[in-house]
Amino acid sequence: MTALDTFLELSKIPSFAAAQFQSKDALRVTSRFPDFDRKTYRTSIHTYVVTNDKVFSTFSPDTPNIVVSTSSPSGKRLAAFREVAENGSTKRFVEIWTENRLEASVEVTKTHGAFYTDDIFSQISFSPSEDALVYTAEAKTDDDKDADSLDRFNFVPPLGEAYPGKKLPGLYIVKWSTGKTVVKALQLADSSLGPILFTQPAFAKDTQLIAIGYKYTLDHRLLGVKYCPNRLAGVYSLSLPEISVESEGDVLCSLSSWSSDETSCRSPRILRLNDGSSRLVYLANPVGGPHASCSSLQVVDIETRKTVASVGIVEDPQPADFPGIYAISLPPQPFLQIQGKPYLISTTNWRSRTTVVLVSLEDGSVLDLTPDDGAHLSWVALGTDGESQVVCSRSSLKSPSELLLGRATAVKEVQWKTIVEPSLSAELKHRLSALELSIVPIDGHFPVETIVLKDKEAHLPLPCVSVIHGGPHGSCPTGFFASTTALALEGYVISCPNYTGSVGFGDKYIRKLLGYIGSLDVEECVQSVRQLIQTGIAAAGPGQQFLVGGSHGGFILGHLLGQYPDMFSAASIRNPVMHLGDIAGTDIPDWYFEECGIPYTPTTLLTPELYQKLYHMSPISHVDKTRDDVPILLAIGEKDARVVNSQGLAYYHALKGRGKDIRMITLKEDSHPLDSVEALRVVYKATSELFAEKRKH
Template sequence: MSILQYGGPSPFYKELAEVPLPTSADFVQVNSTATIIRVSYSFPDHERGTRRSVTKTFTLSRPGSDELDFEPILTSTTTQDSSDIQAFAVSRSRKYQAILREITDPDGGGKKRFVEIWADLRLVASLDVTKAHGQFHTDDVFKSLSFSPSETALIYTAEANPETTEGPEDDPYPKHRFKPHFGEMLFTRQRPTLFMLRWYSPHDATSFTRVAKKDMSLTALTLPGSLSDTMVLGQAVFAKEEQVFVTGYEQTEDGRYLGIQWCFNRPASIWELTLPKAGLIDGDSSGASVTCSAAKIELPGRSCRSPRVFFDLDGTAKQLLWLSHALGGFSCSSLHVRDLSGETDDRVLVDAVSDAEEDQFPGLYTDFTLLTNPFIYNVAPSIVMQSLWRSSATVVSAHLETGAVSHERMWFGGSPSEGWTILATDGVSQMVCSKSSLTSPPEVLYLTLNPGGEWVRKVLDRPTLSPKMQEALEDLTISVVPIPDRYPTEAVILRSKKASAVLGPKPYCVTFPHGGPHGVSTTSFAPSVAALALEGYTVSMPNYTGSVGYGDKNLQKLIGQIGTLDIGDCIASVEELIKLGISERGRQLVQGGSHGGFITGHLVGQYPDVFKAAIMQNPVTSLGEFVSSSDIPDWLYAEMRLPYSPGACVTPEAYKTFYEASPIAYVDKVRTPVLLIIGEDDRRVPPTQGKNYFHALKGRGRQVEILTFPGIGHALDGVDAFRIYHEATRDWFRASVTD
């Protein structure tokens, strides 16, 4: 009989998970009397079983006050559903807004897509692009949504239509030729293409009259010659009317695109495109192709992404900035700059940091993309970036001339356990951020520079929680515990104040290693972690050697030692918490996903008497089999410090190395009850990894169960899937412990 029995809905998870999380913001209007800010949120709607998007608009009014310290009056709209808006952008002058919209076709039940240009409340241009191309690409990897300097054209990214066969005598091969995709979460992308919509001549940018379809042009921008067969473009930004910078993602020699999601080291470069004048004012709106000339910014050994153009206050494009990463390797990001006037050479503005003291800048650990407009004038022009600083999400800025890095969060105030996320800047002196912690969902803050160069903050929006939930969260406490003799390894701890103070047995402690392995657990809000703590558990999230946010030296230490060094760090964190009295022996549980599942498998195999129960979500269990079917085969070779080249095949010697570093090598020793959670559409870690581990344990008579989720990928990010995962975690742990 199964020991996993449903205990009903979690009293904590659903409320915490459904708190709308701010995802982006835009400064819609900025003038002397008012600042208008549009904030987008996302949340899982468990009733509908889908993720929803909503927006709120905030107005900060300054009616005729000349006082420098005048407190602006804040008003806001009610929440508006924006699920049909795939992407939104504001032009540099803020006269126009662009919307990529997808709606359900009321006649056929399919999808219809529109590109819309608005001037305040007036719809200036709208084009039905349903037949011109497929879905819009609004993910971080491919998304483009950039106005031309004249604000008469827009570049965006969408899926080109497939080639079709019209009749029996037509060539059938193009339709059936293999098209490589981009791996986990991006496998539906096979033909990402840049499209440019133009609705006015560059010399007629002042009219707000509705543009007729015959006066609009839609063109697909393509590369010359063989480049179009081996590279796709995304992340396009205008610099001049005929000059666009893009990220080009390149195929490897064996004809694949290595998985890009969560991977910053793929073959990719920044390219300069020159648009042909003939393609700019063509009245065709069908999406016909025009070929652009292309020049690559050569940076051997680097993977480049996220081009951004810095304009001075008179609208002249001054500098191009972009991020880079070691090609195929593991490191923090570097920030590069090019002088668009050509007066100085390209240079590295912010370089990698090898070894940093605890209170020093550890290097750039940015998101995959920079903000659409990441610039501010903080005394001098600077670029603002999201980054990681040990176990904290934070905001940093870099001076555009010197590259000097400032820890902006230090100016914001607040608790060290809070995590900050940058959502938008106005390009001058205003920012919108969110702030959260493991015990407090995000609130949205408006920050502005005062004349003394200090950030002044104002809360725009706070989450709404029930009084019962608020009281429960106030009982939780956050701490970061360093692990002796394993610097800089530390564990982020979330536990109940009351339960920790009660005499008698300590609460069960869940060791929860992150994935990656070059990921990190932070002090920022995580609904499932908070809910688990509210269920009565102490949660320990060790940032083991190789975690990002601690400098390159720490990251590089793990290379060649997965399955040993990371495991040693995690078990040392268990022992340290026991020593400190935070937890106690015999009351240990373990849970992890991806590489965290890999660590979990090792811990229950190498330390069979320590943990009472284990949960492994989409785990890597057998490296030798993983490498042949994952979208990131190169990762394993690099992680094991073995040579990799396109077309590589696993040799018997390599397989032996992989096997010995795998959890499957210790399967005979496992005594801990194990629950496996598997997404059937996982392209990163093949589902067979978890299923074969299940069969191996089952065949040895061990206590093991498995839940599978069709149509769900590596992150298990389906609304119902993740809820069930949390409830199964609670129920498995309850069933496996004696009290």
């Protein structure tokens, strides 16, 4: 089996994208995997019926024209959102199914543009009576206005990275009764309160929605939202009038704000209690500052609007203590009832793992539901049945994802049952079993640690690949990642350092990096390499040390290659930040200032003095020290709206002009993550071949 064959087999293992309970014993699970022959991602849906001792399943291959579907809270209905290509255009439909019967269907092509299906702007919510549905879609533009009107030429800020061509998310409601279905846009009755871009709607009751609303900055931007839970996003209540299937026109809503302008909110979830009261639960971060910081979780009584419980920001936890919540979103159905009391589950980073925490909605206390048992597995919460059952996936760099069902009989008593195990060839299963996974603290740099993956039977020391995560306020958890595992199976020891600034270690250490990027993070990555060399795990010298990283990870790689030119033998860099002074075109100009310790406001300008400071903090300032005989692979996504292509191009031309060994490959249809099916294969193949060529055997 070639190195590429190994990677492709690992990549084809399905990951679990979503799971919903349709009844106490029936679970609807959506899986996703790359199809390298068709160069696209595929999805499949399994329904699992779980009894005490058996699991029965049915399988449904993907239906390409259904972009998203979801079950109602009762499990009796299924909403399907369909996009059909027809005669060069796209038609859109919303369908409501009851068992095998189409209860309602409406074409929405003329009402709005594309559906939103992501976990930032999208949310599909049935009304409590299950005769209405609210969702998010792209609003129609003003192109159809009078040709003489100048309004249709007004600038509308784009949504940025991950949302090409999208600018105006809006809320739409489908209402149905016997024989008739209508779809209507939701608009503010008082237009002077806007513009507000409403997203993530949730029915609190039949006449009330809770939604997240985004505002433009004073300089008329919508700073990039993807991976950035620190934007001007508030919680709003929208009161709905009586909606009839016979009425015409948009639905006009009255509005009230439920959060402060200093708080960025997301992921609203509604809990209905047995006594008839309801709770709103949502995540919140401070507006501005680092793009990802420790989140708080707020629990609000919907009738009184008073906070009844919360989980606060954790600054400086001890190694074994809860480090705070670090989650972009909550599961679609996150609630449990255990011994008559309400709880919520959430995935969060806990140091170098992701785990599932159980949060009391009465007092905000937190329990690690899936603590590390020594196998260093990372867990992801997919959903609950609203009572005592939870469904999760878990994996590690040596064990691909499996699906588990948990039944909680008490707060600290959960019985787990494996529903799905990964399907692996005998050869691959044997090779994975030979891998050893550990988490190594970096001496003198608390709380920094690195994840180490290697063949447990190999003769040490081994050539080492350091995989550097981006952000910088991201992380490298222990969960399965095909390219990392594939490199380990090629005989490298893998080191994934979680340097200062990584999430999961306390808010203090996120903010500690601000003003010190290019020095503190670089120093800690170097120290992780040195420690593995000193302990005899990794080899030193020519052909022994290699680098992989993208975005801010690519920024660190550029510094490592320039500041420590004799330490590394080759590098694979993806969509890197190489010049902090090059901010034109990015959807996150604030990042370049805040990460350098400079507060950002709508009036901030890049002065000559600031430009000089940012230049000297940038990898581009070290290009002259980069070695001629250290080859660099640079991969660029041509549709990247986060780190503009000029960053990588400037680095490429600077090194080429100095006679350095650099190769650039470009992916025409890729954006910042470089995660298209074609990019996965091409970048891994080029990286593997480069390292194999330079590796000393």
